[in-house]
Structure formats: structure tokens, C-alpha cells
Amino acid sequence: MAQFDTEYQRLEASYSDSPPGEENLLMHVPEGAKSNWHHIENLDLFFQRVYNLHQKNGFTCMLLGEIFELVQLIFVVGFTVFLANCVDYDILFANKFVNHTDSSKVTLPDAFLPVNVCSARIQENVFVIFVLIISGVFWLHRLVKFIYNVCCYWEIRSFYINALKMSMSELPYATWQEVQARIVEIQKEHQICIHKKELTELDVYHRILRFKNYMVAMVNKSLLPVRFRLPVLGEYVFYTRGLKYNFELIFFWGPGSLFENEWSLKAEYKRGGNRLELADKLASRILWIGIANLLLCPVILVWQILYAFFSYTEVIKREPGSLGARCWSLYGRCYLRHFNELDHELMSRLSKGYKASSKYMNCFLSPLLTVVAKNVAFFAGSLLAVLIALTIYDEDVLAVEHVLSSITLLGVCITVCRSFIPDKHMVFCPEQLLRVILAHIHYMPDHWQGNAHRYETRDQFSQLFQYRAVFILEELLSPVVTPIILIFSLRRKSLEIIDFFRNFTVEVIGVGDTCSFAQMDIRQHGHPAWLSEGKTEASIYQQAEDGKTELSLMRFAITNPQWQPPQETTHFISQLKERIHREATGVSSETHPLSLSESEPKSLVANLLAGPSTLGSVHFGRESYLINQAAAGVGDRASALRSLSPISSSLHLRGSLNAAHRTASSHTSAMNKTMAGSGTDARTVSSGSSAWEGQLTSLVLSEYASTEMSIHALYMHELHKQQSRGDLSRHTWHRQESDESSDSIPDEVRSHNPQSRHFPRSHTFPTTVSSPTAIPASASDISSTAIGQEGVPSLGGSHQQYSESATGTCGAGGRVVRTARVPMGGWAEEGQGVARHHGPLPEESSEDEMPPHIHKIT
Amino acid sequence: MISQLFILSSKGDHLIYKDFRGEAGNDVINVFYEKVTALPGDQPPVVMSHRDLHFVHVRQGGLYWVATTTSAGSSPFTIIDFLNRLAALVTDYCGSLSEKSVQMNFALIYELLDEVVDYGYIQTTSSDVLKNFIQTEAVSSRPFSLFDLSNVGLFGAETQQSKVAPSSAATRPIQSSRDQGVFVDVIERLSVIIGSNGAVMKADVEGEIKVKCYMLNCSEMRIGLNEEFSIGRSTLRGYGAAVHVDECRFHQAVKLDEFDDHRILKLCPSQGEQTVMQYQLSDNLPSPPPFRLFPTIERDNRGRLLIYMKLRCDLPPKSAAINVSVSVPVPKGCVSLSQELSSPEQRCELKPQSRSLVWTVPRCSGGTQLSAVFKLDVPGLSSASMLEVGPVGLTFELPKLTSTGLQIRFLRLTPVQPGPSQRWVRYVTHSDSYIIRV
Numbered sequence A: 001m002a003q004f005d006t007e008y009q010r011l012e013a014s015y016s017d018s019p020p021g022e023e024n025l026l027m028h029v030p031e032g033a034k035s036n037w038h039h040i041e042n043l044d045l046f047f048q049r050v051y052n053l054h055q056k057n058g059f060t061c062m063l064l065g066e067i068f069e070l071v072q073l074i075f076v077v078g079f080t081v082f083l084a085n086c087v088d089y090d091i092l093f094a095n096k097f098v099n100h101t102d103s104s105k106v107t108l109p110d111a112f113l114p115v116n117v118c119s120a121r122i123q124e125n126v127f128v129i130f131v132l133i134i135s136g137v138f139w140l141h142r143l144v145k146f147i148y149n150v151c152c153y154w155e156i157r158s159f160y161i162n163a164l165k166m167s168m169s170e171l172p173y174a175t176w177q178e179v180q181a182r183i184v185e186i187q188k189e190h191q192i193c194i195h196k197k198e199l200t201e202l203d204v205y206h207r208i209l210r211f212k213n214y215m216v217a218m219v220n221k222s223l224l225p226v227r228f229r230l231p232v233l234g235e236y237v238f239y240t241r242g243l244k245y246n247f248e249l250i251f252f253w254g255p256g257s258l259f260e261n262e263w264s265l266k267a268e269y270k271r272g273g274n275r276l277e278l279a280d281k282l283a284s285r286i287l288w289i290g291i292a293n294l295l296l297c298p299v300i301l302v303w304q305i306l307y308a309f310f311s312y313t314e315v316i317k318r319e320p321g322s323l324g325a326r327c328w329s330l331y332g333r334c335y336l337r338h339f340n341e342l343d344h345e346l347m348s349r350l351s352k353g354y355k356a357s358s359k360y361m362n363c364f365l366s367p368l369l370t371v372v373a374k375n376v377a378f379f380a381g382s383l384l385a386v387l388i389a390l391t392i393y394d395e396d397v398l399a400v401e402h403v404l405s406s407i408t409l410l411g412v413c414i415t416v417c418r419s420f421i422p423d424k425h426m427v428f429c430p431e432q433l434l435r436v437i438l439a440h441i442h443y444m445p446d447h448w449q450g451n452a453h454r455y456e457t458r459d460q461f462s463q464l465f466q467y468r469a470v471f472i473l474e475e476l477l478s479p480v481v482t483p484i485i486l487i488f489s490l491r492r493k494s495l496e497i498i499d500f501f502r503n504f505t506v507e508v509i510g511v512g513d514t515c516s517f518a519q520m521d522i523r524q525h526g527h528p529a530w531l532s533e534g535k536t537e538a539s540i541y542q543q544a545e546d547g548k549t550e551l552s553l554m555r556f557a558i559t560n561p562q563w564q565p566p567q568e569t570t571h572f573i574s575q576l577k578e579r580i581h582r583e584a585t586g587v588s589s590e591t592h593p594l595s596l597s598e599s600e601p602k603s604l605v606a607n608l609l610a611g612p613s614t615l616g617s618v619h620f621g622r623e624s625y626l627i628n629q630a631a632a633g634v635g636d637r638a639s640a641l642r643s644l645s646p647i648s649s650s651l652h653l654r655g656s657l658n659a660a661h662r663t664a665s666s667h668t669s670a671m672n673k674t675m676a677g678s679g680t681d682a683r684t685v686s687s688g689s690s691a692w693e694g695q696l697t698s699l700v701l702s703e704y705a706s707t708e709m710s711i712h713a714l715y716m717h718e719l720h721k722q723q724s725r726g727d728l729s730r731h732t733w734h735r736q737e738s739d740e741s742s743d744s745i746p747d748e749v750r751s752h753n754p755q756s757r758h759f760p761r762s763h764t765f766p767t768t769v770s771s772p773t774a775i776p777a778s779a780s781d782i783s784s785t786a787i788g789q790e791g792v793p794s795l796g797g798s799h800q801q802y803s804e805s806a807t808g809t810c811g812a813g814g815r816v817v818r819t820a821r822v823p824m825g826g827w828a829e830e831g832q833g834v835a836r837h838h839g840p841l842p843e844e845s846s847e848d849e850m851p852p853h854i855h856k857i858t
Numbered sequence B: 001m002i003s004q005l006f007i008l009s010s011k012g013d014h015l016i017y018k019d020f021r022g023e024a025g026n027d028v029i030n031v032f033y034e035k036v037t038a039l040p041g042d043q044p045p046v047v048m049s050h051r052d053l054h055f056v057h058v059r060q061g062g063l064y065w066v067a068t069t070t071s072a073g074s075s076p077f078t079i080i081d082f083l084n085r086l087a088a089l090v091t092d093y094c095g096s097l098s099e100k101s102v103q104m105n106f107a108l109i110y111e112l113l114d115e116v117v118d119y120g121y122i123q124t125t126s127s128d129v130l131k132n133f134i135q136t137e138a139v140s141s142r143p144f145s146l147f148d149l150s151n152v153g154l155f156g157a158e159t160q161q162s163k164v165a166p167s168s169a170a171t172r173p174i175q176s177s178r179d180q181g182v183f184v185d186v187i188e189r190l191s192v193i194i195g196s197n198g199a200v201m202k203a204d205v206e207g208e209i210k211v212k213c214y215m216l217n218c219s220e221m222r223i224g225l226n227e228e229f230s231i232g233r234s235t236l237r238g239y240g241a242a243v244h245v246d247e248c249r250f251h252q253a254v255k256l257d258e259f260d261d262h263r264i265l266k267l268c269p270s271q272g273e274q275t276v277m278q279y280q281l282s283d284n285l286p287s288p289p290p291f292r293l294f295p296t297i298e299r300d301n302r303g304r305l306l307i308y309m310k311l312r313c314d315l316p317p318k319s320a321a322i323n324v325s326v327s328v329p330v331p332k333g334c335v336s337l338s339q340e341l342s343s344p345e346q347r348c349e350l351k352p353q354s355r356s357l358v359w360t361v362p363r364c365s366g367g368t369q370l371s372a373v374f375k376l377d378v379p380g381l382s383s384a385s386m387l388e389v390g391p392v393g394l395t396f397e398l399p400k401l402t403s404t405g406l407q408i409r410f411l412r413l414t415p416v417q418p419g420p421s422q423r424w425v426r427y428v429t430h431s432d433s434y435i436i437r438v
Helices: A043-055 A059-085 A115-124 A126-163 A176-190 A201-208 A210-220 A241-253 A275-318 A330-336 A343-363 A367-393 A395-399 A403-418 A430-441 A455-464 A468-503 A545-559 A567-585 A604-610 A616-628 A632-663 A665-676 A680-687 A690-723 A740-757 A766-770 A783-791 A828-837 A853-857 B028-038 B076-094 B099-104 B106-116
Strands: A008-010 A227-230 A234-237 A259-261 A326-328 A465-467 A505-508 A512-515 B004-008 B014-019 B047-050 B053-060 B063-069 B182-194 B200-213 B220-225 B229-231 B243-245 B247-250 B264-267 B272-282 B291-299 B304-313 B320-329 B336-341 B347-351 B356-365 B369-377 B392-399 B408-414 B423-436
Touching: A043 A059, A043 A126, A043 A176, A043 A201, A059 A115, A059 A126, A115 A126, A126 A275, A176 A201, A201 A210, A210 A241, A210 A330, A210 A468, A210 A512, A210 A545, A241 A259, A241 A275, A241 A468, A275 A468, A326 A330, A326 A343, A326 A468, A330 A343, A330 A455, A343 A430, A343 A455, A343 A465, A343 A690, A367 A395, A367 A403, A395 A403, A430 A455, A430 A690, A455 A465, A465 A468, A468 A505, A545 A567, A545 A690, A567 A690, B004 B028, B014 B099, B014 B106, B028 B047, B028 B053, B028 B063, B053 B076, B063 B076, B076 B099, B076 B106, B076 B272, B099 B106, B182 B408, B200 B220, B243 B272, B264 B272, B291 B320, B291 B392, B291 B423, B304 B320, B304 B356, B336 B347, B336 B356, B347 B369, B356 B369, B408 B423
Parallel strands: B182 B423, B229 B243
Antiparallel strands: A008 B423, A227 A234, A326 A465, A505 A512, B004 B014, B004 B063, B047 B053, B053 B063, B182 B200, B200 B272, B220 B264, B220 B408, B247 B272, B291 B304, B304 B369, B320 B356, B320 B392, B336 B369, B347 B356, B392 B423
16 A cells, blocks of 8 residues: 555544434534524525515515505405306396386496395305305415515515615615625625535525526426427427426425425435336326316316406406517526526516517518408408497497497407508518527527528417417416326426436535536536537536527626636636627737637627628618728728627626726726716716715626627527537427428528628727727617617617717726727718728738638538 | 465565475475566466476565465465465555565564465465464564654644645554554556547546554444445436446445445454455546647657657646656667756656656646657657657556545444544545557
8 A cells, every 4th residue: 555655634524424323413503793694594595585575676565565465366256256146237237127216327336236135145156155265265375474474574674674784765776786795795794604604696596596497407408398299289388387386396395395495305316226216206296296286176277267367357458459469488488598597687688588579470470361350450440430430420329239339349359450460661570580589588499590581480489479368378278287287298207307306416515406507517518519619528418408508607607797607617708708809809810810710700790790680781781882982991891890889899898897896996096087988878987976886887787797698699699500500400499300490501501601701800990909908988888789770670769879989098007099989870971980080991801801611611 | 275385575585485285395486486587578477387386476565475386176266366365464464565574574474374374275364363363563664653753743733744644654564553543545547548639548447445444443334435426337427426437346344235325335344454345437437537648749850859748637726646757658779868848856767678768747736737848869760760659658646536536425433433533545546557649
């Protein structure tokens, strides 16, 4: 044993490695400085409550909301019963004559049955009694929960006030990022989590979203049975709240679930030894829950119907068109959700994409339906017109039986028909719309791009973005369908589920068992086709699909700039960011001749932003402009500038803000100066007092975060497309059957490329080329909407918010390099002006003329 | 049935000679040594015969351990095993195995042989039985104390030495009852072949857990391995800290009733060293191979052979490799060598007899990259001789690291030992054969 130089280490006994049976060791928790919040046992619940209270805008709002919900419940049940049993409809419809002595008017109280009759009717109706009992039990349950919640949230409230030092009144105006930063801060003094000295943002996210991450991962790996091939409807996604509730019940918190408590998976599920037994156990459990669902089906059905009736009839009455309005389906929310993305972040992202999405879906009106609708609308409209004209002539027409109701009906009919008739001024540009959608929803199967105009794509997209009416219908059907799915579909997957939980659960110190995908470790779960080539070691089973790991990582790093990711991850992020910057600023060909990007298209970002698929209109505009212009290079440069200045400047602004924010507050004055020279957004920063500066900076950052993420998402998709073009990857929509439509991708893309090649190279962007250290802080909008506006003229309500932006470049030494007017919108004249202003044109370098074959290699 | 037994030093000196049955004369020792040295190569056959006498020998600690037997009926494997076991016994009793220690402890070894073999028949090799009969104290070449002066901090302050013990701590005779302790070694041998294009062509790990026990009154020992330890070739590997091996073997004294559920090995340790568990893993290492080499071979205008080497250590940044030596085969007729190394503690020498140059690096921490330039004067360098620069072999030792990730979670002794715990563990990965093709 002496042949090694290695020293022996003393094997210390620590509490975590005590074998079973010998673990009755006590943990000594030192008395903290009289704080109530050290060593919180169930941190998951605690953080969830902290988050909920924040989302519900403080204690009072939440309390009121819950009280009203309880009252509403009583009202729903009571009113239904009343309507069903205590109203004499004959009197109301005047089928029965009421003998009043004084007047012939029928009053509302006349229509009500007397109390004793009413109660007798209720008592003899078994069904009503049944409904009442069920609702009573349900209500009591809600009441108990409410009282319990009030006690819990009172504690959370005092946590906010005493520990986080935030009053309830300012809570609605504080971002979650701020709250989270304070939590991370106070961990140092209060020691909320005992296992760790310091909390990270990721820990908080992990705890709040532990189960959601699992669900996202399971949907991502197509483990949950939510897609079905129905005989008539074809492929169909069925995922309702009831089903989701049951899944959660089975996996996470129901009796006998896989989890021991909120934060740890049961020990036997972590080992592979008896997976078959465990799968059997799970299968039988699913069976029982399915049967229970089946038995409770009438109860749930009644509840769903009641709830739906009262939540939606009012909406339908008010605006019938709203049924045609769409919403993001529950499945879509799971599919589009990043790992570690909180509800409000997801919602804001999806809401931003809503407009474009509904526009996109509206592109696909069936011409047949349009013809029918136009004619129906014509007939209904003429009838309505006549009726209205008659009414105007003599209002007694209204008194004729059913005239009022037919007017209403015809109105509804016309409104419905109108929704099937496309807007005359609308332009069919699905590819651009899809690009805008992608900028917000961040996920999209590969074969959609280039196939946006196809009906298959639209159908698949409609799985994510369904009609609200379908949503309601599915919810109503759910009590019947859920047990069937559970019993016949989910039960078969029990072994896979057991394997999933075993393979993808990782214990993180200070967090507990969490889904390993949520760690966003490129090495463990990266997908080689998504930029993590060479960095990932994951097998196909371990790779997250659709680049979820990579995109989630980017998103998390961008929204939480304070987060310090592990080494490799940092490397990945910085590499990607650098790449985008480089391509946005175009210094790649000069300064990095040997870097990675050599084998790739040079100005991907330019391609992406100004490419034919996004900015078709601009493209054409530019061409016509070229004809007018004698100097072709000027035009090129102008449009390069136009397309890139918002992006790169916002990137730069954010980057510089970030850096300054991190380094020290001593730099704030310098930054302030920089800001003062910049445009509108920055002015809000500089106008604040110095005490607020840090906070404001973070606010500004978080507002830019979504923009930056949009750019990154687009960029990553673009890069992915280029990478995976050669080999048609296994990635198809949901990886079930290969989609025929995906075959056409390569040609489509290849046909785009030659066009994109003579697109302006971004390194002609003057300000950044001339002084890379300077901060081109320009007033820029959320530039993705700028993309959208440029590409789709009718998309944004606000049109071109900035016509100019001053680019103040104040270095540390205070040297002002130049102040330029950078056009933001799309006015070629201004662009030309800038080009002239910057003197001699940088010659298009030879590297720019990329030989075409490079595109094909990638 | 063993006729004679003798131990020879590598130079042929007679260290121990014992004749059990008187069937052959004293001169067979010289016969054996001539036979062994006459053969070319390093690995003479284990069993050789001379007239009607069969020699069975093993080499341990640089010594020849030879048994002779006359009867054809005795199993050679029994004898080989016995010889190995005897060498282990001597190691246990003398502390370490070397020519010097055998010379100094000849009395003890004769006493051992008396107990172990009787008239050529093997009696016992269990140290538990033997400890009742062996009375001679081992003579240690160097008085060893775990807590000598260097280990004691000023005013009893906690020093680093209370956390670590030198590797020599485990090399002491088992009879010395002064310090009790248990030493656990987790040793893994890496054999890796990396192709010239950088692809890992083969990566195997053979590992073993050895326990060296100096406890007098210890009835049961429980060794906890990683909970996520999995055995067998399953396609679904666990994620994260899971440790995976293809197969493993256990010492026969190990009780495995808690192994399935809690990954605990239970054994009744006898004094001395035991290999508790052996395991192996092939082609599926959880971590990348520790070293990568990027060689460039050129010929400069003065007819010299230039070899640029870039050695990248892919270990995690906190670990380091020690005693790294890179051996590069060089063309025949290489006369002299000049080198440029990146730090003074590295050295490089040309070994003409083995036609290789050896570059030694005492320490190379993870994530670093070392580079070196070697200029070789080769008279009559032709392009064919450049092809003689063959596959590069690496030897190294990775302290505190197991390439499979196996860890000892805990080690518990029953009855519970009073006083400070004397449980030590050492993780080593070393290279068995680490070949990088050029």
C-alpha cells in the first residue's frame, strides 16, 4: 500500500451519512438573533406563500379576494337552486294570469313562489338535495382552508413587513425580482435555510416550482398521456385542469404519492432495484384514483357545469365574439414554459405573444366558411335591417312577440359570422407572424418555420392556442374523460414514470430533491443540436427536447443577472452572448479570424433581423430604394443600421448597465453621465436620485430582460436551424411520427440564403466599430416589438416610437467620441444621412463575401 | 504440497530458505535464479520445471517468492495463491515489503513459515489464528509514530495533520498495538486508449476497496458506499451523483444483507489487509479521461526532430495529478535532447535503452495546460523514422479522486471505539496503462 503518495484523510462521521437506524442524532440549531424566521422547516411552502402573496398584491387584496370567492360560491349554488325551484316561470312568461286588484302589472315578487312551497319543492327533489350537500361540503372545506390560509398568510405578511422590510402597500409595485433579492439578502442574517449559508435565486425558484418543473419536464419528454389519436378528430391534445389536478395528486401530494413530503422523493423510488414492483404499485394506485374519479364524476360534472355557467354566460352575453377569442391552452402553457419560470413570467410572455398569435390564427380562415358566413351575414343582416327600420318607424313593433329576441339573435348571428370574414386590409404574412410569435413564446418545432402558411402548422399551433369555447367544452368533458385517461392511458406508463422520477431526480443541498432538468445543466441535459454541441454528455434519453435546457438557461440567466451559475454554464452563457454581440456589432471578421464563427454565417443576427422571413417588406422597400440610389453601398449600410441599431444598442445598454451594476456603486456617477446623454428610457434612470439608482437600474434591466431574451430565443432558433439543416433531426412535432411537412424545410431555407447573403454586414455599424469601449446608450424600445412593427405593419398599435436616438459615448475618461443620430424606424433618408455623417465608408471586407458553400456546410 | 520455499532478492541473494520435506538439495536456488534471469523479457513463466522439480514463483515487492514441489498432484494455483497470501502476511507483519524489511525480520518470517506450513502442507494463513502464536516483534526499519512531533501543533492546536495522515501511516506492523486504526483504500486503475483523433477508444477502470485494520477488538465493521451505487449494464443510468460499475466482486467474509437496500458492506475484519471489494467499469466513465495530449511532430530545417506537446489536464480544478510522467518513444539512433519546459520542477530525460524520452511533471492541477518542446538530434533522420514516434504512454496518480465517483460514506465499527476516531480513507486513481496514440 505504500506505492502511492496520496495521503489518508480522516473519515469524519457527519450526520447525513448515518445509516438507517442510527440517525437519531439531534441537530443543534444555534439561537439566531431573535428572529422568527431562521430554520423554516417547509421552505417550499414558505416561498410559495411569499410568492403568492406578492402575486396577489398583498394581504388585504388576497383576503378580500378569497372572501368574495366564498360568497360567490354560496351565491352560485343558492341562485341556481332558487332559479330552478322557486320561480314560477308561467307567471314570468305571462302564460298564467295573476289576479291583481290594483294594477295589471306583473311584478317580480309575483313570480316567486312562497317560501313554504319552495322549500317543499326542494325537499322532494333528491337531486337538488344531493347538489346542495355536495356544495355544502365543498364550501366548508373551502372555509376551513380559508381560515387556515389567513393564519399562514398573516405570518407571511409579518415576514414581509419585519424581515423583508416591505409594507403591504408598496408590495403591488415591487417586482418579484426585488422581493427575491431581499430574500437572498436576509438569508445571511436570518438563516431561513439551515443547510446552506447563502441562498441563490435558483434555490428559491427550485423550491417554488419544484413540481411544476417536473410537469414541464414530463411534457417535454412526452411522458404524460395528453395526446391522442382520435378516429375523427385526428391528433388531439386533451389536457384539462381536472387531468392536471389528478396528475399532481398521483405524483406529488396525494396519499401514497411518489413524494414523501414537499421536498423529497421517497427513498425506494430513488433506486432502480425494485422498479417493477413500484411500477405495479403506481399502476394500481392510478387505477384506484381513476375509479374514484369515475365514481365522483357526477359531482364534479355538476360542479363544472355550474361554475362554467356562471363564469361564462355573462361573458357570452356581453360580447359574443369572445367565444371566438382564443387562449393559451393548458398544454401550451406546459409546452412553452421554461424550466424555472414563475407563473407571472410565463403569463407576461404569453400575453405579449397573444396578439400576434391570434392574428396568425386568423390568417387561416377557411374560404368555404367565409363564403357561407358572408351569405349568412347578408341574409341575417337584411332581416335585421328591416326589423330595425320597422322599429325605428314604430316602436310598437318591439312589443310583437319574439321580435326583440329575433333582433338579438340576428345580431349574435351576424357577430359570429363576422368573425369568419377576414379583414379586407389584412395581409397574409404567416411566416413573419410566426417569427414574432417565436420571439415571445420561445419554443417552436423546427418544421414550423418555412411552413407557416400550411394548415398542418396552423393545426399544431392551435393545440397550443385553442379556442376559449373549446377550452370550456374540454373542461366540461373533463370529469368523464379524465378517469378513462387515467385508467387506460396513464396506467400503462407507470414504469416509464417510475424510471423518469428515478433518473431525473437529483438531490441538491439546501433544496432537496428536484428535477434534474431544472438544474439547467448543459452538460447533463443539453441537446447537441442546440448550441451545446461538444459540451453535452447527455444521452438521447437525457436530452431535453426543443432546446429547452439551453433556452431556459438563457432566460434564467437574463432575468436573474445576479445569479452566479456554475463554471461551465457561465462559459456557455458568456460564449453565446459574446457571439450575439459580435455578430450584432460585426467585429467578428476583423478581430476573431480564428474563432468559432468562421464556419458559420457571419451576420446571423443581421440575417435574423433583416432576413427575408422577418422583414420582407423592408427588404422590398430597400430594393426599390436601391434603384433610386446611385451609391448602392449607402443603402445597404442604411438598412443595416436601421435593422440593427435598436438591438445592438439595447444589448449594449443592458450589458453596460449590468457591468456597472455589478462592479460598484462608485461607477454610478459616470454611468449617470452616460445616461444623461442618452435617450428617453435612460433619462428616467438619471433623473432619479442616487439613492434609488441601484433599484431603478435593476428595474430597467428587468424590463430589458424580456427583449434580450426574445433576441436570444430567435438567435438560438436560427442557429439551431442552421446547425440541424444537414441532418434532419429526430425532432419532429412531439416525436411521434415524422411529419411529412418537415421534409420541405431544407429547400425552403436554402432558397432564403442567397438572399440573405447580400444583406448588409453589421460590422458597418459605425459607432461600435469606431470605439468598442464606448457605451452606445440609445433610447430603444422593447426592440422585439420594433421588429414586429417593422415586419408586420399592422401588428403594433404604437408605431415607431423613436425617430431618433442620441448616442452619447462617454468613456471613463470623459472623452466624447461622437454623437450620432441613429435612425430607429425605417426611414431610409435618415439612414443615408447617418452614413454620410460618418465620413468615409468602410469598405466591405473580403471576408464578407462568404463563399456560398459555407452556408451549406453548417 | 510444498517441498521448499525461498525468497530471493532481485539480485539473487538468498533471503529466506526453508526446506520442508528434504526432497531436493540446496542448489535449486541457483538453478531457479539462472532459469529466471536467462529468459529475456520481464515476465518469466510463473511455473518452471527442472528435472522432476517444479518451481512456482511470484514477484512481490521486488522479491522472488518461490515454492518448489515435486509431486505432480499439487495444484499450481493453490501454490500461487498461497505465495501471494504469504507475501500479504509478511507485509502485514513487517509493515512493508522490501528486501530490507525481509532481511531485518527474518526471524519473524521463519516463525510465520513454521506456523503456516507443516511438512509441506499449508495449515492456515489467517492472521486471526496466527496472532495467537506469533510472538516475535517486528523490527521496523524506521520507528514510526503517527503522532510524531511534526504532527503536534503548538499548544495542541489543530493542525492539518489531524485531518490527514501520510500514506506511510498504513505501513506498519500489525502487532504494534500502540495506535489502533482502520485504513481504507479505494484504488482505481485506469486503462485508457485515446486515438490519434482524440476519440476515447477504450476506457476501463478496475477498482478495489482495501481495508487495513489495526483494531484489536473489533467484531464488525460496516462500510457505507454511495447510496446511488448501481451495478450492471443498464441503459438507464441514474443521474447526478449516481455511481455506476459494471460488475463487482466481494471478499468472502463480506456480508451483503444490507447491501441491496443501503449499500452497506458488513464484514468482520481480521487484522491486516483485506481486499473487500473489487469492481470494474468499462467504456462508460462518468468523467472525461484526465489527460489529453496534443502533440505536433515536425522536422526543422537543421534536420532535428521537433516535438511539441501540449498536455491538458481535464480534472476538476480542485484536484490535481501527481507524479505524472509522459513517455514518448523516439526514433532509433537518437543522440541528444534539448527541451523547453514550462516550469523548473518538470524534467525530461532521454532513455536510450528504451528508446524513449520521459517527461516528468511532479504536479499538475486540474484545468491547466502544460506545454513542452523537445528537440531531438537524430542523425540520418528520415521521414520513416518520424513514424517511430509512437503512442505516448502516461503514468500518473490522482489523489483524492475516484474516476467512478465511488465514495465511502461512513465506516462504523462495533463495538463503538472510544477516543478519537482513527478511521482513515484514501482515494487514489492511478494509471494502469494510459496510451495516447499519436
